[in-house]
Structure formats: C-alpha cells, structure tokens
Amino acid sequence: MNVKIKTTNLNLWYAQNHALHDINLGLYENKITALIGASGCGKSTFLRCLNRMNDLVPSAKIKGTVVIDNKNIYDKDIDVVSVRKRIGMVFQQPNPFPKSIYENVSYAPIKHGIVKKGKECDELVEKSLIAAGIWEEVKEKLQAPGTSLSGGQQQRLCIARTIAVQPDVILMDEPTSALDPISTEKIEALMLELKKKYTIITVTHNMQQAARVADYTAFFHLGKLIEYDKTETIFVNPKEKKTEDYITGRFG
Amino acid sequence: MKKNINSNFYIPQIEKRNRLARRFKYTTLAAVILSLSFLGFFLFDIVKTGYPAFQQSYIKVEIKFDEETASNPYGIFDKTMSKLISRAWLRSLPQKIAKNPQWMGTTQTFWALLNAEADQHIKGRLSRLDDSLKIKIEELLLKEEIEKRLNVIFFFTGDSKIPENAGFYSAIIGSILTMMVTMTLAVPIGVMTAIYLEEFAPDNKITQIIEVNINNLAAIPSILFGLLGLAIFINFFGVPRSSPLVGGMTLALMSLPIIIVSSKAALKSVPASIRQAGYGLGLTKWQVTKDHVLPLAFPGILTGSIIALAQAMGETAPLIIVGMIAFVPDAVTNITSAATVMPAQIFTWSGMPERAYIEKTAAGIIVLLSVLISLNTMAVILRKKFEVKW
Numbered sequence: 001m002n003v004k005i006k007t008t009n010l011n012l013w014y015a016q017n018h019a020l021h022d023i024n025l026g027l028y029e030n031k032i033t034a035l036i037g038a039s040g041c042g043k044s045t046f047l048r049c050l051n052r053m054n055d056l057v058p059s060a061k062i063k064g065t066v067v068i069d070n071k072n073i074y075d076k077d078i079d080v081v082s083v084r085k086r087i088g089m090v091f092q093q094p095n096p097f098p099k100s101i102y103e104n105v106s107y108a109p110i111k112h113g114i115v116k117k118g119k120e121c122d123e124l125v126e127k128s129l130i131a132a133g134i135w136e137e138v139k140e141k142l143q144a145p146g147t148s149l150s151g152g153q154q155q156r157l158c159i160a161r162t163i164a165v166q167p168d169v170i171l172m173d174e175p176t177s178a179l180d181p182i183s184t185e186k187i188e189a190l191m192l193e194l195k196k197k198y199t200i201i202t203v204t205h206n207m208q209q210a211a212r213v214a215d216y217t218a219f220f221h222l223g224k225l226i227e228y229d230k231t232e233t234i235f236v237n238p239k240e241k242k243t244e245d246y247i248t249g250r251f252g
Numbered sequence: 253m254k255k256n257i258n259s260n261f262y263i264p265q266i267e268k269r270n271r272l273a274r275r276f277k278y279t280t281l282a283a284v285i286l287s288l289s290f291l292g293f294f295l296f297d298i299v300k301t302g303y304p305a306f307q308q309s310y311i312k313v314e315i316k317f318d319e320e321t322a323s324n325p326y327g328i329f330d331k332t333m334s335k336l337i338s339r340a341w342l343r344s345l346p347q348k349i350a351k352n353p354q355w356m357g358t359t360q361t362f363w364a365l366l367n368a369e370a371d372q373h374i375k376g377r378l379s380r381l382d383d384s385l386k387i388k389i390e391e392l393l394l395k396e397e398i399e400k401r402l403n404v405i406f407f408f409t410g411d412s413k414i415p416e417n418a419g420f421y422s423a424i425i426g427s428i429l430t431m432m433v434t435m436t437l438a439v440p441i442g443v444m445t446a447i448y449l450e451e452f453a454p455d456n457k458i459t460q461i462i463e464v465n466i467n468n469l470a471a472i473p474s475i476l477f478g479l480l481g482l483a484i485f486i487n488f489f490g491v492p493r494s495s496p497l498v499g500g501m502t503l504a505l506m507s508l509p510i511i512i513v514s515s516k517a518a519l520k521s522v523p524a525s526i527r528q529a530g531y532g533l534g535l536t537k538w539q540v541t542k543d544h545v546l547p548l549a550f551p552g553i554l555t556g557s558i559i560a561l562a563q564a565m566g567e568t569a570p571l572i573i574v575g576m577i578a579f580v581p582d583a584v585t586n587i588t589s590a591a592t593v594m595p596a597q598i599f600t601w602s603g604m605p606e607r608a609y610i611e612k613t614a615a616g617i618i619v620l621l622s623v624l625i626s627l628n629t630m631a632v633i634l635r636k637k638f639e640v641k642w
Binding site for chain 1: 454455523525526527528529530531532533534535536539543544547548
C-alpha cells in the first residue's frame, strides 16, 4: 500500500488562533480516508491544506510539509494552480458554475489544455459524467444550466467537473451534508467506485457514512490528530478514550 | 367587538401595543404620500409650464422679392407686421434668397416665425404687446393666417438670444459628446479598480485607506470636482475649456467613486462558493474572475454604471466651473470646441429676462427628465435581462 500524501509536523494558524497542531499523517493511495471530529476541530482546515485552498485565507500561516508523490506542495517552486489541478475538491454545498451542464464540466479541462474544443472535449465530458454516475440523467439536456438540477445531481455534476481535470486525489468537504438520504447513498456508492482510480479524502460529520465508505479514519480534536487507523479499528476498538467518547456520542 | 377578558389569549396591554403599531404604520404612510405629492406637484407644474414650448406660432406672409428685399430684409414689412415677425426669421431671408435666385421678381407665400411676445400672447400668457397688436393678432387668428405648429426649432437649433429662435439642439449634442467622454473614461477605469480592490488587493491598511477614501469621494460636493477639473485639466494640462472633453473628464472623476462602489458591491455579492469551485479546479485568479465572477456581477456593474452616468448627465455645478455654461448657438462636432450641456442650458435660460424663456426652461427640464428616466428604466430592464438565475 502506497502512501500518497504525507504530512509532517503540519501547523496552521489563523492569525493568532493555532488551528492545527503538528499533524503527522500518511494517506494511502486508492483508499478512502475519512476525517471525523466535532465542529471546529480542524478537519476541514487540514483538508484544505492538502490542495492549498488555505492560501486564499489571508490570515492563514502554515508550517510543516505536505508531501505528495515525493514533492512538498508548499515548496517555493510549486505553482498553486498545478497543485489544485492534481488534487481536486468537492465542496459541502453543491456549487456548479452558473453555466450549462456541458460547460461546467468542459471549462477547466479546456483551460488546462487537457482537451481541445470539439469532439475530444465532448468525449471527455461524456466520460466524466458517466464516471460521476449522472450521464443517464443529463445526457438529453447538456445545454441546460447546471443550477437547474436537483441538489444531489448538482453535487454529482461537481464531482464530474472535478474528475474531468484528471486529478490524482479528490478531496471532499462534507459532500453529502446538504443532501437528502437517497442522494447521499448515490454519492457514497460513487465514492466507492471512484477509489479504484483516485485517492479520496473526505470530511464527514456522519459517523455511519465514515463507517460505510472509509477504509481509514482519522479523528481530530481541537486541532490535534488524536487517532488514525483502519476504520474498523477506530469504530470497534479505538485506542484513545477521546475517540471512543466521540464515536459513542458522548460529545461532539 | 368586545374582548373576552377571561380568555386565555387575553393580554392586558395588547390593545395599546396594537394602537402604537397602527399609528407607526400611518405615520410612515403619510411620509410616502407627502413625498409623492411633492413629486406629483413638481411634475405637473413643469409639464404645465413647459409643454407650450413644444409649439410655436407661425404667420402667413407674402413677400415680393426685389433688390431691396435682398439687401434690407428688415424693411419688407410695415411697422405693425415688423413687431410680429421674428427678427431671426427676417435675418435668415437673404440666405434663402441666395439659395433660390429664381424667386427674384416674384411673390412668394411663407409661414414666417412669429416673435416671442406675439407667441406668448397667443398661448394665453402675459405679453408686452400693444392692444392694437393684440387685436391684429385676433383678426389674423380668425383668418387662419396665424397657426401653431410643432416647434421643430426647439429640437433642431442651438441657443439664441432671440427667444423664439432658441433651441435645445446644441445642448443635446453637447450632452451626448460629454457623456461619451465620461463613459469611455469612467466605466473601464471604475470597473477595473473595483475588480482589483475586490479580487486582487491584499487586505491591508493601504487597501482599507483607499476604500474608505473612495466611499468618501462619492459624497463630496460635485462643485469640488469642477474646481479639480479647472485646476488640473485646464490650468495644468491645458485641455481646452468649455469643451466636452474637459467636461467629460470632470464628470468622469465624479462618476468614478459611484461606479467603483457599485461594482464592488456587485462583485461582493457573487457567492464565495463560485470562486472556491474555480480555485478548487486549479483555475487561475483571472480565469475565475473573468469567466465565473464577472458574468454574475455584470448586471450589477451595468446598473451602477448607467445610474452613475445618468447622475453625471444631470450635473451642472462642476460644468459651470469648467466653463460649459458658454453661449453656444451651433452644435459642436468635436470634443475640443466649446459646448454646452442640457442642465447648463436650462440654467442659462432660467436666468434670461424674456418671459418666453420660462417655457423653454421648463421644456428643457422635461427633455432632460425624459432622458434620465429612460436611462434609469434601461438600467432596470438590462439588469432583469442579464440577471443569471442562481
């Protein structure tokens, strides 16, 4: 099993607020890793460190390394755009661009030069929508606005959009928390399908979801990584008292 | 209806509270009615005063052309008629003769422009005409040798010291040219500034100071922009005074803060999730801004710009300072010669002693108001049209 992403002594401050404390974590290739913990524990912040989305927060200061494929993405010679191209992201709220379904998927690949406009692009759009399990629902209305879809469909469209850029890693920030149970089920099935090709790291508040889909689970508490292990171990036989308390619902 | 005091839903002071709420509602309603009635009265008065200016009286005359008429057009008519016919019309006769040499030796019938005093009398307004002339006019009206027509002069000639010959045309053209200068300067600079401040600028002290100052600039008395234009554009850079160029540049200075503030607000209202989505896909800042943020902000930017331009169009004070109050009989054709604009023309007419200028002033206001109202309506329509359903 390959370690795809390795963080070493990762610290993050939002102005004076020390949000992440010395996170050392190795995330495995082609696995789903769930990050769990109470609100404000730093799991989303950690996720956003992995594709440098925290760069957009002016007050954020980061120390430590995030090594992906033997390269620290915080090195000076790395362009943040190339990081985000290889490490895609799906957000909590479905956020399709206010453009057509087709353009939602095709925009970024064209800009990255992955495909040219025309047949090549059509194929990529179709392939991505198929991979995101939404092709059958939208193939008749590719020119309809992306925002005309239901919430669950929009989220799968966002996944298709992410896949189209051909990343190695997909980060998911509570991808189902704004969706109904049926849409959630579809997304979860999709995640299991996607892990064959991609490394997936997901943040979730839903313990059952972590148990259902994740191979590995990391428990965060107050900016610290408390425990990281195989999901079964975390849920059945946690080593730390805090993990057990959280999982059994005693806090959080 | 009598309240059941024993009911569980009875609250002792509820009546008093409801009364207060009602009173407050009626007070606010009264404020609306009061302001509407002011507006209504103003509009009614302007239209009542101004609409006669869109008509002008003409008199039927016969002229026998010979050498003398060509050399001295003022001597054609007898004393009575000379007091009725516009000097401006007589003055233009030699030109007409020169253009039509075949008239020489013949007698032609014309509808000549009536002068302002006679015109005012026909429109039922106070006039300084002698009683004998008034009787003469009644006779001519009965014979249908005087009639009122649509006042094309008002729309197709420039200003004049002869009231019946004064028109709004040069002011309209001046306004159009000035607005073109303002638009080409203020809109791109303003929108670019807003994009930089909202999307690119680091959030530090300098940026904050700039933003506070821009907000303050939007509230500065417009006459100060005029002084700035005078000091910098005219005195320092030597831009020709009274020209649409300097007027447009001054108004651009004035519109900039408004365009920047409204464009910034439009950009700010674009949901952050759109930017996140873009950055998450590895797009550059420019790609995210240009293709995803700007289209959503576009209706707001457009509306803000149109409203800023509409405001600039109605602005007088800064233009007076840069000399756009000049007497301009002929419409300008380029942006560097002296011109006047609609509000400045209205201001000039409002100070003229002749009574006929009163209705010209009001008519000018009507034209200006119509233009402003259509601009604002256009802003609303365009906003609706381009609004992306989100």
